[in-house]
Amino acid sequence: MDFGSIVSELRKQKGISQTDLASQLGIHKNVLGRYERNEVYPSIDIARKIADILDVSLDYLTGKEDVQIDKNTSSRILEVSKFEPEDRNHIFSVIDAFIAKRKIQSIL
The missing domain is CATH 1.10.1220 (Arc Repressor Mutant)
Structure with missing residues (x-):
């Protein structure tokens, strides 16, 4: 699975809207939408924040690990x-x- 799909799936599993996640990240929801569609990739700092908010490792978020570790x-x-x-x-x-x-x- 790719970065955008993982972010989108985890966000939905946690019941977080794009608007809410974008707000927590300090970015516009359109930018988050572009991440989820794999049109662009976030900086490492934003990726870390996404991982923290979604309670997963950065390795899991980037598809390096198959197992989600809380x-x-x-x-x-x-x-x-x-x-x-x-x-x-x-x-x-x-x-x-x-x-x-x-x-x-x-x-x-």
Whole structure:
């Protein structure tokens, strides 16, 4: 999916009008419409603001990542990445166990 389609879809999912999103970004709604139609692309600062308002990563917004990660999950992952390697490995072991359990449950 392209940038404009992602922005448009997320905006609609969150119930935000083009006018409201444009206002929050400090731009005219016609400019936002051009972003959504992929006629032009925003500056990195505007793209960051869009990602923040729509509560997604910039990677997701630009189509680099297929999985939408909310800010809460992202901040937790960043915190874990600061841990000592041994502690990080313990956390990953627990996560791996839950993932394996879910996979087994989905097969049954």
